[in-house]
Amino acid sequence: MENAFAERLVAWQRDHGRHDLPWQVDDPYRVWLSEIMLQQTQVATVLDYYARFLARFPSVETLAEAPVDDVLAAWSGLGYYSRARNLHKAAKRVMDVYGGAFPQARSELETLPGIGRSTAAAIAAFAFGEREAILDGNVKRVLTRAFGIAGFPGEKAVEKKLWALAERLLPETGIQAYTQGQMDLGATVCTRGRPACIVCPMVDGCVAAREGRTGELPTPRPKKTVPTRDTVMLMLTWQDKVWLERRPPSGIWGGLLSLPEFAGSGAAEDWACSLGNVDVDIAWPELEHVFTHYRLIITPLPARLREGSANLVRDGGGDWWPLAEALDAGLPAPVKRLLGRLAPRA
Template identity: 50%
Template structure:
């Protein structure tokens, strides 16, 4: 029989776990610098700690302060973010840094509402910054915390639904203590990441097991409920490879949308109507790139005609920014290209470099 517990007892159990087993030596811990805390929180959205650490360290080397970031060029920012994915995070990070410089006199705001006014900072991220940087009793609700709460309290429904999300926020606000909030929040994230894992949770190591409804009801594998399945959409495109004396043509994508602001190859949607225009081009192996919400099937084509000739046949060819194209030498190390490149483009350029060597 599961025994009910008070908010105070719940928080005490979580804080005790933090002191005994919580992570305390990550690169963004042991500091109250809001810039470093903010940067880590943005990078950790939908990305694992071990992946984030080297990016975080390189980013801080290049931009040690929020003003350094604000004064940087977007290409510099996206270059250092290349490979980390979810590039809107980097664009919003840069926009927010400029807002802090221009609207907050270079000082990070402490107020929850002002934090949430910055691009890319939602309610949970604002709560984390307020708690870790400014010692405020602010609640958080990232993916790990959602999972812990959904299992402990047997919350029904997928938490992408507003009613379920509101229920979880209400729980998080009620359970978050006024004292040792930072330790409590860190422990809740650690419990979700290290113990109450999505698959193969370590329930015997969890300090909350005695009260966990999912554990007591043998529903740990069922909760939290998954997003209802629906057909996964797909899109097919051609990437056009124009080579000239070991140089390749790259174009900058629009500032918003998929891979916004990054450099890629000229792109054409692959439809039956346009296939005949590219029948003579040499096809390279297809690339499948999975985004969170759809699959992108990419067919690279080694073009045997000029860009001008292609544009005549396909005047609406490119989704790229006008007048934002340049030739890049394949003989130079990719790391020296101070531009942001999507991972599939980086991999394709490496393959082309090998064929030229």
């Protein structure tokens, strides 16, 4: 083999990789089962389930003949239960279409339910020695770091680049050791949190190690657009005072003074008007406040109490605050902004 990457990896796998995993056997059924279990689950967790599952369903035939509920029961606790349903479907297909013998080609394995490109390649390589590239989370981490590939690997263009690279790096021989080596290196050395670059066989050419970027690579998934919540804040004034309420000690703005909130302007108006002679203004333009986990859209609704029950009560309590005093108290930033706009006319 002429590429140093594969050469080093295979040598490392021989000396430091894992050789005693129960699915490192010459049996496509066991290889397949392990690859499905390992899809979203780590080795340590899989070991137990794998042994029990195999005891209950020792062959693709017994699996195919079992009721799907039994399969799900054996899977119970592993999560992602569609994996178990697909496993059962695939077992039936292997029996019906292939007479119980797994197909050998990656392309054909890929047609079975629950088997995508990477899983198909892993089965083809481990069970049949086919020269196929895998691209699971471990490989993505190793490749993005070693070659300094930025951009979220789930993104189409980045993933395409990684697949091309993975195929280019494939050795001519020793596909099992090479494939296992990538998985082992990613799982035990090139880990997400604190990669052990000091013992890594690839550290010499590694872009991330050289440039101190192991913390940035692989590029994390872009933050989900945070959900949006809407609230109406009633800016109720009486003489030169504003009605404020103390927020609960925990949660957002815990313990701060804030304006009373309502789900809609209707609810806010209803409450305000129940207090007596109240003028409700037209709502002010919406105010957006961004938290780490959601966006809050605030509709400020100004209202003035002319006369009536100034000793009003709302659950959670509240008080009339002279505007100047309120502005000095602990207030959420957007509430302070709102009260600031109120001040000139108070």
